Amino acid sequence: MVQNLFYFLSFLAVLSALMVILSKNPIHSVLYLILTFFTLSGHYVLLNAQFLAIVNVIVYAGAIMVLFLFTIMFLNLKDDTFTGSRILYHLGAGLVVFTLAGLIILKISKETIIIADDAHFDSQIGMVENLGQVLFNRFLVPFELVSILFLSAMVGAVMLGRREKGEKNF
Amino acid sequence: MNQIPEIFRAIPVNNFVILAVVLFSIGILGVLTRKNAIIIFMSVELMLNSVNLLFVTFSSYKSDPSGQVFVFFIMAIAAAEVAVGLAIIVMIYRRIRSTDVSLLNNLKG
Amino acid sequence: MEQLLSLIPLFPLIGFLINGFGARKIPKGLAGIVGVLASGASFLVALFLLFQFLGAGQKAISVTLWQWISGASWSVGFSFYADQLTFCMLMVVTGVGFLIHVFSYGYMHEDEGFGKFFSFLNLFLFSMLVLVLGGNLLMTFIGWEGVGLCSFLLIGFWNKNDAFNDAAKKAFVMNRIGDLGFLIGIFLILFRFNTLQYTELVTALGSVEVLNDTYLVWAGICFFIGAMGKSAQLPLFTWLPDAMAGPTPVSALIHAATMVTSGIYLVIRMNALYSTIPMVQEFILWIGLATAIIGALVGTSQNDIKKILAYSTVSQLGFMFVALGVGAYTAALFHVITHAFFKALLFLGAGSVIHGLHEEQDIRNMGGLKKFLPLTYGVFLVANLAIAGIPPFSGFFSKDEILAHTFAGNKIAYILLTVTAGITAFYMFRLFFLVFFNEYRGKLSTEKIHDAPPSMAIPLVILAVLSLIGGFIGIPEVFHMPHYLNDFLQPVLAPSNAVASLHPNLHPVISHSEEWIVMGVSVVVSLIGIGVAWSMYFSRKLVPDFEPETNPLVKLTNGKFFFDQIYNAVIVKPITLIANIFSVLVDLLMINLLVEGFGILSRFAGSTLKLTQAGRVSGYAFLMVCSILLFALIFIFKTF
Numbered sequence: 001m002v003q004n005l006f007y008f009l010s011f012l013a014v015l016s017a018l019m020v021i022l023s024k025n026p027i028h029s030v031l032y033l034i035l036t037f038f039t040l041s042g043h044y045v046l047l048n049a050q051f052l053a054i055v056n057v058i059v060y061a062g063a064i065m066v067l068f069l070f071t072i073m074f075l076n077l078k079d080d081t082f083t084g085s086r087i088l089y090h091l092g093a094g095l096v097v098f099t100l101a102g103l104i105i106l107k108i109s110k111e112t113i114i115i116a117d118d119a120h121f122d123s124q125i126g127m128v129e130n131l132g133q134v135l136f137n138r139f140l141v142p143f144e145l146v147s148i149l150f151l152s153a154m155v156g157a158v159m160l161g162r163r164e165k166g167e168k169n170f
Numbered sequence: 171m172n173q174i175p176e177i178f179r180a181i182p183v184n185n186f187v188i189l190a191v192v193l194f195s196i197g198i199l200g201v202l203t204r205k206n207a208i209i210i211f212m213s214v215e216l217m218l219n220s221v222n223l224l225f226v227t228f229s230s231y232k233s234d235p236s237g238q239v240f241v242f243f244i245m246a247i248a249a250a251e252v253a254v255g256l257a258i259i260v261m262i263y264r265r266i267r268s269t270d271v272s273l274l275n276n277l278k279g
Numbered sequence: 280m281e282q283l284l285s286l287i288p289l290f291p292l293i294g295f296l297i298n299g300f301g302a303r304k305i306p307k308g309l310a311g312i313v314g315v316l317a318s319g320a321s322f323l324v325a326l327f328l329l330f331q332f333l334g335a336g337q338k339a340i341s342v343t344l345w346q347w348i349s350g351a352s353w354s355v356g357f358s359f360y361a362d363q364l365t366f367c368m369l370m371v372v373t374g375v376g377f378l379i380h381v382f383s384y385g386y387m388h389e390d391e392g393f394g395k396f397f398s399f400l401n402l403f404l405f406s407m408l409v410l411v412l413g414g415n416l417l418m419t420f421i422g423w424e425g426v427g428l429c430s431f432l433l434i435g436f437w438n439k440n441d442a443f444n445d446a447a448k449k450a451f452v453m454n455r456i457g458d459l460g461f462l463i464g465i466f467l468i469l470f471r472f473n474t475l476q477y478t479e480l481v482t483a484l485g486s487v488e489v490l491n492d493t494y495l496v497w498a499g500i501c502f503f504i505g506a507m508g509k510s511a512q513l514p515l516f517t518w519l520p521d522a523m524a525g526p527t528p529v530s531a532l533i534h535a536a537t538m539v540t541s542g543i544y545l546v547i548r549m550n551a552l553y554s555t556i557p558m559v560q561e562f563i564l565w566i567g568l569a570t571a572i573i574g575a576l577v578g579t580s581q582n583d584i585k586k587i588l589a590y591s592t593v594s595q596l597g598f599m600f601v602a603l604g605v606g607a608y609t610a611a612l613f614h615v616i617t618h619a620f621f622k623a624l625l626f627l628g629a630g631s632v633i634h635g636l637h638e639e640q641d642i643r644n645m646g647g648l649k650k651f652l653p654l655t656y657g658v659f660l661v662a663n664l665a666i667a668g669i670p671p672f673s674g675f676f677s678k679d680e681i682l683a684h685t686f687a688g689n690k691i692a693y694i695l696l697t698v699t700a701g702i703t704a705f706y707m708f709r710l711f712f713l714v715f716f717n718e719y720r721g722k723l724s725t726e727k728i729h730d731a732p733p734s735m736a737i738p739l740v741i742l743a744v745l746s747l748i749g750g751f752i753g754i755p756e757v758f759h760m761p762h763y764l765n766d767f768l769q770p771v772l773a774p775s776n777a778v779a780s781l782h783p784n785l786h787p788v789i790s791h792s793e794e795w796i797v798m799g800v801s802v803v804v805s806l807i808g809i810g811v812a813w814s815m816y817f818s819r820k821l822v823p824d825f826e827p828e829t830n831p832l833v834k835l836t837n838g839k840f841f842f843d844q845i846y847n848a849v850i851v852k853p854i855t856l857i858a859n860i861f862s863v864l865v866d867l868l869m870i871n872l873l874v875e876g877f878g879i880l881s882r883f884a885g886s887t888l889k890l891t892q893a894g895r896v897s898g899y900a901f902l903m904v905c906s907i908l909l910f911a912l913i914f915i916f917k918t919f
Contacts (some may be wrong), residue, residue, distance in 0.1 A: 002180050010189050014211045017193055017216055023199035026208055031213050036193075040219055042184075047230040052238055056222075059245050064215065064252050071256045072208060075263050089277035095200040100908045101195035105188055107915050113183050115231040122233040134235040135242065152504060153250035163264075201900050273894040278894025 006046060013039040024079045026072045031067055037061040049126035178231060186227040193220035207259050207269040211252070218248050280343035283537055283578055284359045287369070288412060290320040291404035298398030307393045311384045315396030318380040318404055322373035322401065329366050335769065337363065341414055341478070348417075353473045360414030362475060362769045367764075368411040371619045376404050378738035382627050383528040385734030386634060396436060402431035407537050411544065415475040416743030419545065423461060423509065426538045427454040431532065434525040443834030446521035453518040457508015461545075467494065468552075477548065483549040487833055490782065491558045499552055503566075506542030508598050513570045515570050517842050519593055523585040523649030527630030530585060532571040535592055536620035538699045538834070540615045543599050549610045551774035554606065564604025570690050571597025573840060574627040575702040579709070580837040584629050584642050587710050591666065592622060594703060601696060602681040604719060606779070608772055609765045610680040614754045615762075617673040620749050621665040624742035631655045631739065636723060642710060643822060647719040654716050654736055658743040663711050665746040667704035667805045673750035675802070680753065683797045688790040693797075697804055712816040720822065729797040734913055 016035040023029045035150035037060045124130055135143060193216060200213025222241045229237025259269060266273050294317030298310050305313075332340065343358035361369070380400060387396050406429055410422025428451075435447030469475055471494060472483045487495065511519040522534050533539070546553060546563070553560055573710045574594030595618050633640055635652050649656045665674035675818070678700060686693040730741060753764040769776070789797070815821050838844075844896035891902075 001218050006181050010185075012252055013189065014192055016198045018187065020216060021196060021204060021209070021213060025205060028211055031211055033216065037219065040223055043189075043223060044226055046184075047226055047232060052226060052241055053260050055242070055245065058217070059249060060215070063221055064249055065250055067256060068208065068212065071260065075208075075260070075269065076180060077206070077208070077269060086245070089901075090203055091896075093199065093904075096901070096904055096908055097195045097198050097202070100198075100904070100911060103908075103911055104191050104916060107253050108184055108191070110188050111184075113187070113231075115178065125233055125235045126230065126238065129241075131235060131238055138236070139239050139243075142243060146243060148200070149250055150246065157253040157257040160254065160261055198904055202897055202904060207898065274896060277891065277892030 002046065009039050009042045009046070013043070027069070030068050032070065033068075034065050035059045037065070047126070048123055051126060051128050051131055057079075059134075098138050183227060183231050187224065188225070190220045190224040193217075193223070205270050205272050207262065207271050208256075210271065211259070213253055215248065215252070218244060281340055283324060284340055284342050284361055284412065285344060286324050287328075287373070288359075288405050288408040289319050290317045290324070291401040291408065293317060293402035293828060294791075295398050295405060298394050298401060302394050302398065304812060305394055307388075310394035310397050311388075314401050315377070315380045315384055318373065318377040321404065322377045325366075325369045325373045325586040327735045329370065330363065332361070332366060336783045339478075339770075343414070353469065353475075355417050355475050357416055358418065358476070359412040361412060362771055364547060364612070365411055365765050367616065367768070368540075371540075371616055372404070372407050372411060372537050375619050375623050376407075376532060378537075379528050379532045379623065379627070380631070382531075382735050383526075383757075385732050386528055387526060387628055391524075391917070392436065396433075399429055399432045399436070400528075401533070403533060403538075405434065407541070410541055412841055415477060416468060416480075417475050419548070420458075420461060420465060423541065424458060424531070426541065427451060427509070429459065430454065430522070430533055430538060433529040434522045436525055436529065437620070440524075443524040446518075446524040447790055449687040450518040450522050453459035453515045454508050457505045457515060460501045460504025460508070461503075464498050464505065467498040467501060471495075471498070480549075481551045485774055485777065486553060487555050490604070490778075493555055495552060496556050496559055496631045498729035499549075500562070502549060502552075503546060503559065503563055506545055506600075508542075510539045510542030510600070511570075511593050512542070512566050512572065512596065512600060514842070515837070516570060516574070516593050517846065520586050520589040520839070523583070523589050525583065527626055529602040530589070531623045531626035531630065534589065537591065540599075540619070543596075543603065543611055543615055544686055546600075547612055547771070548601050550608050550772055552776035553603075554778040560604050560606060562604075563600055563694060564689065565602025567597045567602075567604055568695055569597070570594070571601060571699045572695060575706065575720050577837075577839050579702065579706040582643055583640050584632065584645075584710065584714065585626075585640060587642075587706065588622070588625050588629060591625075591703065591707065595622070595666075595697065598696070598699075600680065601685055601692060605684050605692075606775065607681065607684035608775065609753070609768050610677065610684055612768065613764055614677040614681055616752075617746070617749050618667065620742055621662040621672075621674055621746040624662040624739065625666070627735070627739055627742065628655050630657045631735055633728060634735070635720065635728050639721060639723070644721040645714045645719070646717050646721070646822075648716070648728070649715045651719075652715075652730045653728050654739065658717065658739045659711060661746050663707050665807060666707050668700060668800065668801055669805060671747075671750065673746050673748070676750035676753050679798050679801055682801050683789050683794050686793065686797050687787045690712050697800060700801060700802035701808040705804040705812050707773075708809045708812035709816050709817065712812060713822070716817055717820050730807070776807055 013036055016032045016039065019032040020029050020036065023032060037056060041053040041056045044050070044056060175240045186187070197213045197217035197220060200216065203212050204213065222244055225237040229235060229241075262274070263269055273274055296314050297313050298305070301310070328340070332338075339362035341358065341360045343356040345357050346354060347357045348355045366868070380397075383396065383400065387393055390396065396543075403426060406422045406425025408422070408498050410426060411418050413419035413422055431447045431451040434450055435444045437443055457649065465475065468480065472480060474480060474483070508515045517535055523530055525533075553563075571594045574590045574592075574597055578590035578594065581590060599611045599614050599618070602608075602614065631654060632645070632648065632655055635648075635655070636645065639645065663670070665672040666673045668678045670676075671919070681697060682700070685696055753762050772904065
């Protein structure tokens with residue numbers, strides 16, 4: 001049962017990822033990406049990381065993709081045109097990527113990755129309380145630093161978005 | 171509650187790794203192939219997410235919460251990055267009235 | 280008093296510096312006076328020191344200014360040394376030098392390089408004095424090189440003329456070949472005896488037992504090669520006639536009286552060495568003889584007044600080396616002194632003729648100058664009689680002494696030398712008759728021909744007097760008068776005398792009756808030479824033709840035995856060819872390519888790498904991905 005779920009979710013994820021990069025309309029790409037995030041959240045649930053699954057949906061699909069959507073609609077982007085003059089380049093890129101992926105997959109297939117044994121297994125690590133414990137004990141400093149990161153990102157975004165003198169608004 | 175969920179016995183961890191690799195390579199393809207800046211940016215988000223998946227996988231399989239905490243941070247950083255990145259794309263659009271990255275060749279030389 | 284010794288070369292050095300640095304700023308008259316005074320001051324100091332020397336029992340003076348080079352077990356100092364030989368040379372160099380400086384004052388007066396000329400002349404005097412006063416072989420070598428340099432500077436003095444520059448270069452290069460021999464000789468002596476100081480060498484060489492020691496033979500040959508270059512012996516003599524391109528006072532001073540005699544000075548100075556290697560002395564004898572003969576033969580058919588005198592110098596130098604070859608050091612030095620007098624006089628007289636005829640040098644355009652240049656005629660006559668060896672002129676005594684010792688040493692050489700003496704008389708009087716007698720053949724209007732002004736006339740007269748009485752310092756024993764020069768030089772020749780007493784069979788002595796015969800024969804031969812010249816050029820008024828010669832013998836001698844052409848074909852052309860090959864092959868091809876190659880490489884690399892900077896974002900991303908692939912490959916295959 002779990003396997004079926006896993007394969008179904010994986011298939012969906014790969015399909016929607018492909019559609020992201022193959023769509024002509026940018027809005028379609030955004031939507032497909034949101035679908036990808038949902039499937040990934042499903043994977044997280046399968047992996048017993050419930051909190052992250054929800055956070056994934058909220059942050060990524062809910063905030064970041066909305067931002068993308070806003071920008072696309074602001075800029076009033078038209079459909080992308082695929083010109084045929086770059087077909088060689090596309091082939092080359094595809095070859096390289098294919099090789100890279102293939103290599104890693106082949107290598108991984110040969111290896112056996114050690115997983116935790118029964119005695120040390122803890123299934124509660126994905127719960128909020130446990131995550132919170134780890135986050136605010138071991139990773140307190142990076143947590144605080146992230147706040148400074150957000151500050152700089154905010155300032156940066158505001159500064160960059162300012163309209164210079166003489167520039168016309170679209 | 172300490173019983174091992176069924177998934178860990180049923181699905182070997184290699185499968186998840188392969189899935190992550192495939193998603194990552196699709197993201198790379200998107201970055202290389204598309205010429206719309208926003209699509210490229212979205213492909214980068216796809217790559218980040220594939221890495222997230224990998225982290226969560228190993229965190230679950232090895233019962234180490236650090237992986238999930240790290241995913242937390244990655245999401246935070248991705249959010250910040252998107253904010254700034256989109257601001258830059260808007261700036262570029264204001265300059266060249268298009269989001270086509272092949273028009274950005276001032277550094278050609 | 281020793282310090283006064285260093286003053287002698289100092290005065291000309293100061294004169295050189297003043298005239299050299301103030302070349303165009305000092306007015307002409309002042310430059311000339313500085314030059315003349317410098318040489319005059321040297322002469323006076325030398326004279327003063329000579330009297331001191333004679334008064335103090337003829338003890339050699341030596342002064343070391345500073346310790347120059349210190350090796351592990353040896354050292355060389357910057358030292359001057361004056362013994363009897365030095366004083367003889369000093370008197371000649373400073374005395375004749377001073378007279379020629381005075382002569383140049385008048386001769387070079389219209390020349391615009393007047394100051395430069397006197398600075399070079401003073402520099403030459405300085406170098407020559409260092410050479411003569413040097414207390415060790417290295418000091419002599421410094422002077423040696425210095426006179427070579429000044430010879431180059433002065434021969435090419437009128438440096439706008441390419442032919443003159445070539446002559447200067449030729450002189451310098453041939454001198455250089457000789458210098459290499461000298462240098463190797465210095466090294467050999469240093470290795471063997473660990474010292475270069477003359478006084479110490481004399482002691483060291485005195486203890487050499489065996490004759491013709493191979494090492495010392497090589498050292499002797501090397502020094503003689505140096506002498507060959509400097510004193511224009513076969514085969515390094517072709518530079519001397521070409522050196523006549525310089526102004527006439529230069530020819531008089533350098534190529535007659537002083538520089539060319541430095542080779543002889545060196546051999547006499549090293550007589551301790553040469554007396555132990557009679558093999559090399561034989562060699563010197565034959566080279567000197569060959570030079571004397573060839574010089575005389577070529578001189579019989581030359582038509583440039585200075586070239587005739589140049590070849591006569593070559594020939595007379597050969598005489599001196601013959602004397603050295605038979606071990607007659609005193610005779611050689613005697614001939615150096617008298618030759619300095621009459622050859623300088625001949626050159627200065629020729630200069631007066633050239634000056635009077637406004638730069639005419641071809642004797643075919645002269646003639647009958649007896650009435651236009653009476654003073655010059657008079658002094659020329661004196662000089663000619665001296666060089667021909669007519670008693671009681673100085674040349675007779677010195678030449679006769681050489682002939683006497685040659686007779687004792689080697690009969691064949693004696694016969695050839697006597698014949699050469701006759702030929703000498705012949706061509707000198709040929710010159711004399713063609714220039715001063717019969718009718719004037721030139722194109723100049725006769726009012727313009729003027730005799731020497733006083734500044735030129737006075738040195739001429741003084742030299743004429745010296746040519747007349749100079750011989751009396753060395754009257755042979757047969758006249759039962761003391762041979763002043765021989766007695767004077769004995770302390771210097773002590774080493775060779777010691778060897779001679781040990782090996783009497785190598786040093787035969789001439790008997791009195793044989794000496795009378797030799798004297799008579801030489802006078803007769805000279806008179807025959809004069810007589811032939813008289814009959815050809817005075818009575819029959821023969822004049823050499825302007826057309827090219829048909830007589831093969833004359834063509835051979837006129838063409839200087841084609842030495843220059845042989846050297847050109849055998850040495851100069853191959854070397855030029857090799858130089859050209861290297862210039863193209865190594866220089867152009869390899870080195871230029873190497874140097875320019877870096878630039879070309881950089882440019883090529885730059886323009887190629889430029890292609891990667893296409894400005895395309897996706898291109899950059901692609902490159903990044905390729906690098907990742909590369910890393911992945913390396914990583915994966917490393918762990919296999």
